């Protein structure tokens with residue numbers, strides 16, 4: 001069961017303090033007040049009809065205009081709406097993996113691929129309003145691919161400042177499985193050493209910002225305090241830039257009923273998720 005948002009934020013901060021894992025910058029205000037112009041970020045219309053109504057209070061936030069000017073950010077809405085492409089691809093660490101998949105779906109018919117695309121498009125609009133260049137791996141939910149290795153390679157070739165893959169989880173684990181988590185690289189000599197530390201800093205900034213914006217708890221079934229090291233993902237094994245994979249929350253679990261959908265399935269929730277993701281990116285890029 002999800003705890004109250006305030007309790008979660010306090011718990012997250014306490015956990016960070018106890019672990020000594022969070023940099024001081026991860027808890028300060030995302031951006032300093034501007035003495036000049038500001039940008040009022042508004043949300044783009046949803047391409048996927050939200051299914052529930054969340055009681056999330058959202059406000060229009062003023063941030064310095066063009067604070068991300070000159071920055072390039074890779075956004076990967078995970079999966080695709082089309083059929084699974086054939087074959088396997090190499091994703092590092094000696095592992096071959098199917099090219100891609102269609103992801104999970106909940107019992108109401110909401111697919112992961114559609115949900116994460118909607119959130120990613122909202123994030124893109126906010127980032128571009130702040131002056132960033134945004135590299136998307138896909139902008140519709142109708143085709144197949146690119147394969148998971150190519151999604152990372154696109155960002156590698158563009159020498160992006162940071163990369164984020166957006167997913168929503170489905171699990172046959174605990175019936176009350178819920179909450180968000182962030183997959184991060186593990187040190188693999190000759191492969192990931194250049195991005196392990198920076199990716200972890202990005203994950204910590206994202207965790208703080210996303211929890212604050214959405215009120216969602218960290219995962220109660222995977223990872224430690226919402227951070228999950230992975231050695232079996234293209235997203236964690238192949239990048240040449242700071243990169244993490246964010247599981248927005250649980251879209252489907254063994255019971256079919258959980259309260260992450262109040263956020264994942266509502267327009268207000270998607271505004272909050274996109275706002276939190278952008279805040280996490282801004283926190284990271286302006287502190288490193």
Ligand SMILES: [Zn+2]
Nearest residue numbers: 078103167168
């Ligand atoms: Zn996924």
